[in-house]
Amino acid sequence: MADQYHDLSFEERMSRVDFRAxxxxxxxxxxxxxRSCTTRACVTACPANLFVPTADGGILFNHEQCFExxxxxLVCDQSGAITWEYPAGGHGVVxxxx
Structure with a gap:
């Protein structure tokens, strides 16, 4: 199975992903x-780059293209900063x- 993805570009791989937000x-x-976080680990760790620091010290997050x-x-060290649950049935990444 891994061999079928070996020669695909990132763009080609992403074209095989559907997001049912x-x-x-x-x-x-x-x-x-x-605002009290100094590491911003979510910004650097998210493989889809969905976390963006804002000028006022907060974080902007876009869930529509999340890989779940x-x-x-897991990397967030600020208690209560991120609440995560599985998407409702029929939604999410495919x-x-x-």
Missing amino acids: SEQPHIAVDTEVC CGTCY FRKG
Whole structure:
């Protein structure tokens, strides 16, 4: 299975991913808690680059193209900053073969 992805560019791989975003985000970010964070680990760890620091010290998050990997939740060292749950049934990321 891994061999079929070996020669694909990042863009080609991403074209095989569907995001069925729910109106209700499966991740909530408490920007007030984020203001006291000095590491911003979620910004650098998110493989989809969905966390963006704001000028006022908060974090802007876009859930629509989330891979649901949970990395942000695992690396965050600020209690209560990130709340993560699985998307509602029928929503979320879908990987296609071809």
